[in-house]
Amino acid sequence: MTCYKLIYFNMRGRAELSRYIFAYAGINFEDQRVEWKDWPSIKNTFPLGKLPVLEVNGFLLTQSLAIARYLAKKAGLLGGSDLATAQADALVDNLNDFTISIPWRENDPKIKAQKIDKLFQSHLPKLLDYLQRHLGDREWLVGDSVTWADLYWHVCFTTFSALRPGFADRHPALCALVKRVEGIPNLAQWIQNRPVTEF
Ligand SMILES: N[C@@H](CCC(=O)N[C@@H](CS)C(=O)NCC(=O)O)C(=O)O
Missing domain, CATH: 3.40.30.10 (Glutaredoxin)
Incomplete structure (x- = not known):
């Protein structure tokens, strides 16, 4: 084992x-x-x-x-075809690029808050639009079954919400996806x- x-x-x-x-x-x-x-x-x-x-x-x-x-x-959870796998990989990488661009190590709380505000305003809407376009009117981000990209979206949603609650309110389909992931027993x-x- x-x-x-x-x-x-x-x-x-x-x-x-x-x-x-x-x-x-x-x-x-x-x-x-x-x-x-x-x-x-x-x-x-x-x-x-x-x-x-x-x-x-x-x-x-x-x-x-x-x-x-x-x-x-x-x-x-990789995706059902080579193309689906590459799409899921790209979604994960895009979410990760944003996550690691958050100024986690900034020690000054005021500067940190300003930098996060700026980042969330300048870069996040584009990422959310991209994710929501990807999702379309389907249940999952790639194809017709859950992939690790959906799970990572939930992980990132939790973290971004801790920093700026309500950050995805203008993207209801992405909020519904969070609930769908949470519905997996x-x-x-x-x-x-x-x-x-x-x-
Ligand atoms: N690209 C690496 C980065 C790993 C990384 O920077 N880990 C941090 C924690 S998030 C760490 O180990 N910090 C302690 C240190 O550098 O001493 C990964 O994604 O695993």
């Missing part, structure tokens, strides 16, 4: 998409959350000194999206029972 250990900090952050995929597929995994105080002493034991890392039967896999894509393949259970963290 394959043993999975997902190692990250006590946050949703870059690990939550993989946690969603584990939950969706009903695959058991160890959800190891490193305390920041312990990090300096163990950082160099990881391949590039960064998390998340997925340990698969002792092998250490790095990069959050490579990890999630590996798991999405196992869970049947295994995910509903994960979301209800996961550790509560700010991000």
Whole structure:
């Protein structure tokens, strides 16, 4: 039996998409959350000194999206054809580009708030329009079944809502997609029972 250990900090952050995929597929995994105080002493034991890392039967896999894509393949969440797979990949990459452009490390709260406002006003509407166009009047972002892009949209929606509640109010179809993802029983259970963290 394959043993999975997902190692990250006590946050949703870059690990939550993989946690969603584990939950969706009903695959058991160890959800190891490193305390920041312990990090300096163990950082160099990881391949590039960064998390998340997925340990698969002792092998250490790095990069959050490579990890999630590996798991999405196992869970049947990549998309139903080569083109659908590429579309789902592109949606994930576009959501990720925006997420990593958020000034997470800005220490000055006032400057941080200004930068987030500017980013949400200048870049997010275009991304939301693109997602909503992609969705059209279908149930899921790609094809006629759920993919890891839908799960990532839920992860990002949760994070962006924590920063700017109501940010997607002008995109009702995308808000409905959030509810659809939450309606998947295994995910509903994960979301209800996961550790509560700010991000
Ligand atoms: N591109 C990498 C980035 C990984 C990354 O920057 N991880 C951060 C946490 S979100 C980290 O390990 N920070 C601690 C450090 O750099 O010492 C990924 O997506 O996995």
